[in-house]
Amino acid sequence: MAGSWISGGRLGLVSLLKLALLAVRTSSAADLITANQSLSGEQILVSSGAGDFVLGFFSPTRSGSRRFYVGIWYGKVSRSEKKVVWVANREAPVSDPAASELAISGDGNLVLIDQSRTPVWSTNTSAGGGSAAAVVAELLAGGNLVLRDAVNSSRIFWRSIDHPTDTWLPGGKVGLNKVTGENQRLTSWRSSEDPAPGIFSLEIDRNGTSQYLIFWNRSRVYWSSGPWNGEIFSLVPEMTRNFVYDFKYFDDDTENYFTYSVKPSFNLTTRFVMHVSGQIKQFTWVDNSQQWILFWSQPRAQCDVHLLCGPFSVCNERIAPHCGCLRGFEEASPASWILDDHTAGCRRRTPLLCADAGAGEEDEFYEMANVELPDDRRSVPAASTGECAAACRGNCSCTAYAFDGGCSVWYGGLANLRQLGDHGGRLFLRLAASEFTGSKSGEGKIVGAAVGAAVAVGALMVTLLALLWRRRRRRRFSALRVADGGLVAFWYGDLRRMTKNFSEKLGGGGFGSVFLGTMAEGNVVAVKKLEGIRQGEKQFRTEVSTIGTIQHVNLVRLRGFCSDRSRRLLVYDYMPGGSLDHTLFGDQAAPTVGWKTRYQIILGIARGLAYLHESCRDCIIHCDIKPENILLDGEFVPKVADFGLAKLVRRDFSRVLTTMRGTRGYLAPEWISGEPITAKADVYSFGMMLFEIISGRRNSEEKGEEENQAGFFFPSWALRKLGEGDIAALLDPKLKGDANLEELERAARTAFWCIQDDDSSRPSMTQVVKILEGFVEVGMPPPPRSLRLLGEAPESIAFFSSKPGSCSSAVPDGGGVSAGAQPKSASLTTPAD
Known part of the structure; x- marks a missing residue:
């Protein structure tokens, strides 16, 4: 063996020694750096423990830039992408990790030395005793890098978790040291590829109150958590002390801070991040889908982040990315915009001239409608829009004006300008005259030249345009592409070709049929032809564009739409798992979906609905939740689909009055009584569907055992079984009792809470998620009166028929009322006792 090494490798003695030393250094103590060891290169x-975290050199850039940092990231989860939780040298990257070292220095500190042998980062502590041999650096199981005594592991001199960057891990502190004045804050990265301290930070209130604040540039507060009451933050109920997380607040003479931990009985990976978007976000890793799920974020609206888009730009919740330059402006730093850092804002393409510039032109004003007016307005006397415009035009520093009974003007950069949907004010933006077509000085020349050109080449142009039009029509389908995060406005002919003239039908319902289609690049899609939808062109496009911008793992992705005369079509990603009703009630020869998968389906649907209700700019009420509208991907991850009936509700409205929509068997009582609805209508539908997922059968169908076949209604029967404590009886017989009974009871109780007669008694979908995840305990629900009446009047079950289709009347076919029972519509609107 020795001879073969020498003859085949041609390695010198020095090289062999280096290799041997490298092997010792990388294998002797995988979680330690000692005085005789260092870390460099790869x-x-x-x-220690399960090896959940890794420390080493990394580069966050995708462009090949030579910027490297020492950081800690997850080692077992999220392997396809480094999720870095801590960075040592945020402001001092090194260019050559192979020639740089992380090592114990002679004075007992952990230091990073770059390729020129210059220290660029240090733990900077004097507690180590001033001796390299006396200390070691160890990466602990929770992702905490510690500098400790080499012999006594309980003597800790320094902890990375006490010096967080942008991520708050369990066991860490976010607070204030009253003695040293050190603020343990979370500070965002500068951009998605630059871990240097950004402009947004989360920290505890410096005045000593028990609340968190998010700062812009360490100077302006734009969000508060509200005070901690021992259980929750008053303005962030999601960030709660519960059965999974244990939040603790400490306040004494030396410090006040928050810390949290995950209960040992839960195998949960979670992280809080001060994101580059200016929002604080909590992510949880889900093993089944192998991805991070956004649990909550604050502030809820992205455009509430102060100066997110910088000066002379507009923030729009309805599109992604949210930031865009105003007309006549361009990105001040295009490279930063690509990396999701928009804080530099935009700059003018053409300088203003002003009226006295002697150029013969005056600056003009461009009207922007439906905007939330920017900050820092100043009032000037003016009795009309014309006087207000003149006041702004007369001052070269004036950049915009607005008149709404009074005149407001703005100087310098416009900050926090927000585009609203169909309300808001009008802003008149000052631009150079050349930004408008047909300026006064050149209008005659431009018109004359255009007329002459049109006369000279008119016939040729008509012919050429006709040829180009025909060629474009032939090639449009093959050239079609979908931009990331964007929607395509398809031509009807395109969709007809994609679906081979709508030849392969996947399914259908009361509001349309779904067909299989293939895009030019090979992506398989589902094309739904909406029928019976009466929205106007503008309303249809507005609602579709809103739904199209939302992104969530439990919402089906909308690729595009078609609005061609009276035709309305939607294009979605194709889901190979089909719809949930096929999985639950389809061919008995198909494999039975087990309880564990069913529970994950239930939880995924709840998360998707919670996102629609709570995390979008407008509350989106789906209005037709049922198994037919839940699609499954190849891994049984559920996707809420079919937004053809969805209703958008502005956040400043608690209820909305709309025409009845939905499917019999899943309709909430308020639909029947004609009352204004809330998102709780979806909660009711979710509850009715939850019974069907548990039982594996339709809520109304023949039982054939101890109940009258004609009058059997599963929720009424389940209520009795739940009261008797016979939880196992509720389970789908095909599962043969193989289920977690604690989860089963939790799901059943949740379903009954969801179908309470009074919508105020139902939980929100966010609360439902917490209950299903085990964060919140759920008590025994009161019996809904509608179920008690159904138990007394079996024939009224016809109202709850779960056959697919739209509900076009508040009274079921036949309209019968049983003896001793109230009319069906009345029984459904009576609050629960």
């Missing part, structure tokens, strides 16, 4: 430390 070497890593793996945390």
Whole structure:
């Protein structure tokens, strides 16, 4: 063996010694750096225990830039992408990790030395005793890098978790040291590829109150969590002390801070991040889908982040990305915009001239409608829009004006300008005259030249345009592409070709049929032809564009739409798992979906609905939740689909009065009584569907055992079984009792809470998610009166028929009322006792 090494490798003695030393250094102590060891190049430390975290050199850039940092990231989850939780040298990257070292210095500190042998980062502590041999650096199981005594592991001199960057891990502190004045804050990255301290930070209130604040540039507060009451933050109920998380607040003479931990009985990976978007976000890793799920974020609206888009730009919740330059402006730093850092804002393409510039032209004003007016307005006397415009035009520093009974003007950059949907004010933006077509000085020349050109080449142009039009029509389908996060406005002919003239039908319902289609690049899609939808062109496009911008793992992705005369079509990603009703009630020869998968389906649907209700700019009420409208991907991850009936509700409205929509068997009582609805209508439908997922059968169908076949209604029967404590009886017989009974009871109780007669008694979908995840305990629900009446009047079950289709009347076919029972419509609007 020795001879073969020498003859085949041609390695010198020095090289062999280096290789041997490298092997020792990388294998002797995977979680430690000692006085005789260091870390460089591609070497890593793996945390003690299960090896959940890794420390080493990394580069966050995708452009090949030579900027490297020492950081800690997840080692087992999210392997396809490094999720970095801590960075040592945020402001001092090194260019050559192979020639740089992370090592114990002679004075007992952990230091990073770059390729020129210059220290660029240090733990900077004097507690180590001033001796390299006396200390070691260890990466602990929770992702905490510690500098400790080499012999006594309980003597800790420094902890990375006490110096957080943008991520708050369990066990860490976010607070204030009253003695040293050090503020343990979370500070965002500068951009998605630059871990240097950004402009947004989360920290505890410096005045000593028990609340968190998000700062812009460490100077302006734009969000508060509200005070901590021992259980929750008053303005962030999601950030709660519950059965999974244990939040604790400490306040004494030396410090006040928050810390949290995950209960040992839960195998949960979670992280809080001060994101580059200016929002604080909590992510949880889901093993089944192998991805991070956004649990909550604050502030809820992205455009509430102060100066997110910088000066002379507009923030729009309805599109992605949210920031865009105003007319006549361009990105001040295009490279930063690509990396999701819009804080530099935009700059003018053409300088203003002003009226006295002697150029013969005056600056003009461009009207922007439906905007939330920017900050820092100043009032000037003016009795009309014309006087207000003149006041702004007469001052070269004036950049915009607005008149709404009074005149407001703005100087300098416009900050926090927000585009609204169909309300808001009008802003008149000052632009150079050349930004408008047909300026006064050149109008005659431009018109004359255009007329002459049109006369000279008119016939040729008509012929050429006709040829180009025909060629474009032939090639449009093959050239069609979908931009990331965008929607395509399809031509009807395109969709007809994609679906081979709508030849392969996937399914259908009361509001349209779905067909299989293939896009030019090979992506398989589902094309739904909406029928019976009466929205106007503008309303249809507005609602579709809103739904199209939302992104969530439990919402089906909308690719595009078609609005061609009276035709309305939607194009979605194709889901190979089909619809949930086929999985639950379809061919008995198909494999039975087990309880564990069913529970994950239930939880995924709840998360998707919670996102629609709580996390979008407008509350989106789906209005037709049922198994037919839940699609499954190849891994049984549920996707809420079919937004053809969805209703958008502005956040400043608690209820909306709309025409009845939905499917019999899943309709909430308020639909029947004609009352204004809320998102709780979806909660009711979710509850009715939850019974069907549990039982594996339609809520109304023949039982054939101890109940009258004609009058059997599963929720009424389940209520009795739940009261008797016979939880196992509720389970789908095909599962043969193989289920977690604690989860089963939790799901059943949740379903009954969801179908309470009074919508105020129903939980929100966010609360439903917490209940299903085990964060919140759920008590025994009161019996809904509608179920008690159904138990007394079996023939009234016809109202709850779950056959697919739209509900066009508040009274079921036949309209019968049983003896001793109230009319069906009345029984459904009576609050529960």
